[in-house]
Amino acid sequence: MRARIDPALEPPSERARAEAFLPEIYAELRALAASYLASERPGHTLQPTALVHEAWMRVLPQTGVAWRNPGHLRAVSAQAMRRVLVDHARRKQADKRGGGREPVTLNTGLVDARGGDVELLDLEVALEKLAARSARQAEIVELHVFGGLTQAEVADALELSLTTVEDHWRIARAWLNRELSEGWD
Numbered sequence: 001m002r003a004r005i006d007p008a009l010e011p012p013s014e015r016a017r018a019e020a021f022l023p024e025i026y027a028e029l030r031a032l033a034a035s036y037l038a039s040e041r042p043g044h045t046l047q048p049t050a051l052v053h054e055a056w057m058r059v060l061p062q063t064g065v066a067w068r069n070p071g072h073l074r075a076v077s078a079q080a081m082r083r084v085l086v087d088h089a090r091r092k093q094a095d096k097r098g099g100g101r102e103p104v105t106l107n108t109g110l111v112d113a114r115g116g117d118v119e120l121l122d123l124e125v126a127l128e129k130l131a132a133r134s135a136r137q138a139e140i141v142e143l144h145v146f147g148g149l150t151q152a153e154v155a156d157a158l159e160l161s162l163t164t165v166e167d168h169w170r171i172a173r174a175w176l177n178r179e180l181s182e183g184w185d
Helices: 014-038 048-059 070-094 120-133 135-146 151-158 162-184
Strands: 103-105 117-119
Touching (some): 014 048, 014 070, 048 070, 070 135, 117 120, 120 135, 120 162, 135 151, 135 162
C-alpha cells in the first residue's frame, strides 16, 4: 500500500513560488510597463496593466523554472514584456490599415546618435544579431534596458560579478550604438 502524502507538507510548486513573489514585484513591473508605454505613440492600445498581465500569462506556464528570488522573476517578466511589445509592434506593422512602426525611447544611454529614439523592431533585430555574437551581452542589455535592472541587479540575477556585467554592458552598448546608427547617416 502506498503512503499518502499530505498536500500541506509537499514543497510548493514553482508556479506557487512565482505567484508568491508576484505581489512583491507587481508594482515594479507595472511602473516598468508604464515607462515603456510612455514613449509610445499616443493612443497606444496596450495599457501598463495589460502589458504586465500579458507578460505574466507567458511566464506563469513555464515549467522547469526554479524561481530563485523575486529579482529572478522580475528579470524573466521583463523579458516577457519585451516580447509582448515586439509582438504587438509586429502585428501593428503588418496591419494594412496604417500600422506604422512604433518608436520607443531608450533613456539608458544605449543610443545617443539620434537623441535616443529607436524603433522597437530595429532594436529587436539588433539584439538578435548581438545574441548571435554574444548571448550573455544580449541578456545583459535586455535585463538592463527592458528589465530596468541596475547593473548590480543584473549581476545578481545572472550570478555574475559586477565588473563582468559592466564590461559586457560597455561592449554591447558600443556595438549596438554602431549597429543602430548605421542607417542614420
